[in-house]
Amino acid sequence: MEQHDVIIVGSGPGGSGCAKALRNQGVDVLVLERDALPRYKCCSAVLFGQTQVLLRKYFGKDAPDSVYCTNDKYIDAKDVREWDPVSGYKPYVWEIPKDGEVFPSIFQNVWRNSFDKWLLDESGAPWRDQTRVTGFTVDGDHVTVQAGDTAYRCRYLVGADGGASAVRRILRPAGSDPAGASVAILQSYFKLESLGKLKQGSWTVIFDKDIGEMLNCIHQKDDYLLLCVGGFRGRNLRESIEKLKALLAEKFDVRLGDKWRDEGCQLALAPPFLGEGRVLLTGEAAGHIYLNGEGISAAIDSGWRCGMAIAEGLKSGRDPLPVYESNCRDISAHIEKCLAQIHFLAV
Ligand SMILES: Cc1cc2nc3c(=O)[nH]c(=O)nc-3n(C[C@H](O)[C@H](O)[C@H](O)COP(=O)(O)OP(=O)(O)OC[C@H]3O[C@@H](n4cnc5c(N)ncnc54)[C@H](O)[C@@H]3O)c2cc1C
Structure with a gap:
C-alpha cells in the first residue's frame, strides 16, 4: 500500500x-x-x-x-460598489484590516x-x-x-x-x-456584447432580495460578464439569473450574448x-x-x-x-x- x-x-x-x-x-x-x-x-x-x-x-x-484575466487585470477597491433599486450606487467594503494591518486596495482578477x-x-x-x-x-x-x-x-x-x-x-x-444555514450559489458566464453604463474594471454587488438573498454580483472576466446569484433553500437560482439579466438590461443597458458556462455550489455558514x-x-x-x-x-x-x-x-x-x-x-x-x-x- x-x-x-x-x-x-x-x-x-x-x-x-x-x-x-x-x-x-x-x-x-x-x-x-x-x-x-x-x-x-x-x-x-x-x-x-x-x-x-x-x-x-x-x-x-x-x-x-x-x-x-487579460483585459481587466485589476479591480480598484473604489470601483467595488453596491447598488440597490431605491438608492442606486454606494461604496461597498469588501475587505477590512486584520489585526490593524491594512491590505492593498488594488485587487487582482x-x-x-x-x-x-x-x-x-x-x-x-x-x-x-x-x-x-x-x-x-x-x-x-x-x-x-x-x-x-x-x-x-x-x-x-x-x-x-x-x-x-x-x-x-x-x-x-x-x-x-x-x-448552521447554507446558501446555494449559481454563477453564469455570458458573452459580453456591451457593458452599457457599467464601468470597465468594476464590481457591482446588487442588493435586491427579489433576485437573491446573498452574493448577487457582477464583474467582467475577459470576454464574459460573470453573473452570480445566491439564495437560501427553496429559491430557484436559474430564475434569479434571468431576473438579474433583465435588471442589467433595463437599468444599465448591458447587452449579453450566449451563455458559456454555469458553476454552482453550496456555501455553508458552519x-x-x-x-x-x-x-x-x-x-x-x-x-x-x-x-x-x-x-x-x-x-x-x-x-x-x-x-x-x-x-x-x-x-x-x-x-x-x-x-x-x-x-x-x-x-x-x-x-x-x-x-x-x-x-x-x-x-
Ligand atoms: C460564488 C463565490 C465567489 C467567491 N469569490 C471569491 C473571491 O473572489 N475571492 C476569494 O478570496 N474567495 C472567494 N470565494 C471563496 C473561495 O472560493 C473559497 O473559500 C476557497 O476556494 C476555499 O478554498 P479551499 O482550498 O478550502 O477549497 P476549494 O477551493 O473548494 O478546494 C477544495 C478541493 O477539494 C476537491 N475535493 C472535494 N472533495 C474531494 C474528495 N472527496 N476527494 C478529493 N478531492 C476533493 C475539490 O475538487 C477542490 O479542488 C468565493 C466563493 C463563492 C461560493
Missing part, C-alpha cells in the same frame, strides 16, 4: 497552502484531487489584498501574468483554474488528480485512506476538500455537525472545526471563510498553519491539533469581525 507522512484531500488554496508549508519542512506529502486538473471552481476569483500579502509571505511571490494549478505546482508537492477520497479509518498512529479501489496510508490526513467536505462529514456525520486526532481540516472544510465571500486568503493561511503544526508534530511527536487550533484563533476572530461588520445579506 502506498504510504506518505501526510495525505491532503483537495488541491484548492487550502490544500496548496498546507502542502507548501509541509514541503518547506521536508515532509513527504501527497495531494489527492477529485477533479481533473486544472479544475474550475465556483468563485468570483478575485485576489483581495490579504491574499496578495499571504502569497508573498508563504510562497515568496505574486501570482504570475498567466493566471490573470484571475481565473481560478489557472491560479489554483499554479499554486499547487508552487507548493512543490506531488499530486494525483481524478482521485476522489471516499473514506478513511484511523488505526493507532496511522490513517488508511480509501480513494475508489485504491488505499493509501499516512500518519496525518488533511481534509482541504472545500465547503462540502467529505472528510468533515465522515468525522461529523449528519446531525452531529452544527452546520462554525470552525479543525478536526480530530490524526485527521485535520483546513480552508473552507474547517469553516475558514470570510463570509462576504472572500475565502482564498483564509484557506491559504489556515492551510499553511495546519502544515506547520503537522511538520512540528512529526518532529516532536506531540499532537499537532492543539497547536493548529491555537495558531488559528486570529483567523476565527477575523471571521467573526467580518461577519459583524460587512453587509452582505439582501434581507
